[in-house]
Amino acid sequence: MLLVHPVNEAVKVLPVLFVSFVIGSRSGNHLWGLIIVTLVVLFALLRWFTTSYRIGPVHVQLRTGVFQKKLLSVPRSRIRSVDVEAGVMHRLLGLSILRIGTGQQAGKGEKFELNALDSRVVPALREQLLQRAERGPDALRKAPPAATEIAHWKTEWVRYAPFSFTGVVAIAAAVGVLFQYGFGERVANSSLVSSSIDSAERFGIALVIVVGLLVLLVVASLFACARYLIAYGNLTVTDDGARLHVNHGLLKTRSTTLDRKRLRGTSLSEPLLLRIAKGAKLDAIMTGVSAEKKESSLLLPQAPAREALRMMTVVLGDAGLHENAQKPLTPHGPAAERRRYTRAVVPVLVVAAALGIAEALGAPIPTIAWAVVVLVLLGAVFVARDRYRGLGHAVLPGWLITRHGSLDRTRHSLEAAGIIGWTVRQTFFQRRAGVATIVAATPAGVGHYEVLDIPADQAWVLIDAVTPGAGDAWAH
Template sequence: MTAPPPGVAPPLAQGEAAAAAEAEQPWLRLDRRMLLVHPVSEIVKLLPVLLLSLVVGSQSGNHVWGLIAVAAFVALGLSRWFTTSYRIGPVHVQLRQGLFRKRLLSIPRNRIRSVDVEAGVLHRLLGLSIVRIGTGQQVGSKPDAAKFELNALSAALVPDLRTALLSHTPETVPGPGSIAAERPVHEIGHWRPAWVRYAPFSVTGVVTIGAIVGIAFQYGIAREIARSSTVTEGIESAERLGIALVVVFGIVVLLIAASALACIRYLLAYGNLTLTDNGRTLHVSHGLLKTRQTTLDRARLRGTTLKEPLLLRLAGGARLDAVMTGVSAEKHESSLLLPQAPRREAERVMATVIGDSRQAAVALRPHGAAARRRRYTRALIPAGVALLAAVVLTGVGRPVIWPVWAGIGVATVAGAALAWDRYRGLGHAVLPGWLITRSGSLDRARDSLEANGIIGWTVRQTFFQRRSGVATVIAATPAGTGKYLVIDLPVDQAWTLVESVTPGGGDVWARR
């Protein structure tokens, strides 16, 4: 059998003849240009260790250890080309890799759910791309056990390969260079530079600063900074100005730095984002320096999730993710449709993707007085416990300073505000063929789930829910997070909700 060119997939087929033909195909190597990529990547990833070895060598006058480290990293990177091979057959895609520990990964082509394409700066300069094939499954307890990654292939081969791998019927697979089989592509979403204003309303910048501080402590940089004359002079200045003023100044500096880092990360990660639709697949492309392209099969689309964290919601923004069968919601970028953007734009894209303009405008049904009471009770418990402790201390003659009373007051107001917002965001709606549910305050999410994608229902009651007469209805699905919750619904409405979404699914239980 004549082997297809590297990176080209033969038409999908089934049966013994296809399996026999696949067994005759030779194993292929990755693109030779990756021999320039992997050594550099290994050195960059282990740069702190490399720098440490060079410092030790310079202090001792012996640079052999630094040269040995560089040689080891280069050899490790080069070995990947010699120990990695792949085969794309009509039935399976297969990957062999490993130097000391060999591994063979075989994925049936009809189980492929997503194809991600990524290219860093060096990959783009060399005309290469990383192709990741996803099935949404996890082997054992190791997430990377089922990771199928081709690093790297020629970027010119990737579009046809991606189309072929996501085509689950032989007759829809176009040949190389085919034009007649191509579907018209429509752009339904496009990133705009003005959206960067939503970047500071996230914890990205704070997390980045935390990572930098952690690295500084890990490699001893923080200790050297603490011993510097600049820090000593800063402490003396703080003592003269007052601790309170210095704390306020530090918070302001932290917010400015976090906002700047969040904006930079947002630009690099999501710049030039486009979302296109050809009627069969959704294609998301984004990134300035490091580009990423994700192709999602529309046949696997089961809904969307509109994410509205508190700070982003106050700024009028939202983020949109797809609920896909076989694509785990834990892989955030794999299901991304739109990053932080104006809420109205996110709602427009959502309506276009799921083909239902009613989703964003429909009013959600509140869950009643018991659900409201539970939110206020849980939100005010910390302040109540603190107040009780302060009263007891006062009663036994132990004075409580005024900042404690002020803190209790602030905690009470904050708890009440949180409870009010949590109840305001709690609700659900049922449209023909759809279940819509929303919950949360600090991390609010509105899920639109297709009824046909629901494979089971659970009505759950904790001890305190039974006392309050409410229940949580769980819709099980092989898509997204695997389950979507309607929280604290009046118990007499639980199975009625199930019946309205899945006729026949709740009627037998509602009569009991």
């Protein structure tokens, strides 16, 4: 346990250690580097000795601080989640990190985190906290219910990893680190870059760009597959009737517990690239777990669409949506379809008109510009058609289902009991088209879910169907 904190602190001050090492190497005096390492180790050890926690009958308390003491107290009745995480070093030492979530936004230094706990005591500790929070004091005397596995990760799912932007993001992060530590200038002046410039002059810039894009695609795909394997390998989802347990990770493991009492639905994500590969991703809509704050509500990572749909049906069926969770959606009519084409095509036509006017006035417009306009126009038409095909809603007893988007299509299934308010919104152009957007406010997930461009005369009818009485006529 004493080893974890020194290593973590050393990683935080790695740039300082690197600079001190370089200066010491040039001067032949490594005393400054040794002093910095000693101070880091001493401070980390003091942090470990001054950190303690206490689980009382009403509150869970965490005491921290070396120079400034801090006592963080969380009422056990406010505990919404207990997550367990273990990095490579933690796993080698038999340790884990336990985090307690309350559903509130925690500021810096206010997160309840127990680092470097003995992994053998963590399951019992988590069960104790969750039982107290979710079932009351009497549940402590009962044995936890048996869990049933409802999903299991398969190796072939890794083929869906390249159909995302995680590989490109990883490459961008690596390049940023290289430039931050001064390696970018060395790469720019290297023989590889010089030979690439010579090749561009010899074979043409277009060919070099195409080859570069292909290389970037291959490297990004490899990065995405590696990240997917590390993050989601060995994923299992189990259900004990009261909670969903999601465990995943090869090197760094993570265990998330989702309370069914706070489950308000699911979000099925089908981005365009992943949809082309017939894949999807599934998240839970949970009260007290904010998707906007990147809190974990994952049920399935990128996986076959049929598996994500099966998982969605199982979770929603157990949550009370006993009818078909995959019910076909009601389209929003010709007005919504026209808006999709208008918003996609008109900007491209405006650019084309501007180019035409410029050419008529004598400005030289290259042929490639017109080719790009035509390609963009065809792409806009495709996106508009796909956006309308993905637009729709359905109302089932006690549930609202809404779907929209093309490049990032998402199907939200939201329980009516989790909706705390409604907003019917119309812009100037929506009023002219006779459509409206319905916003369902909820304390779960992203906080609000929209039904886009529904015929205006059907807006309050839909609201009344989901939550009877909310669509009553206005009194003047």
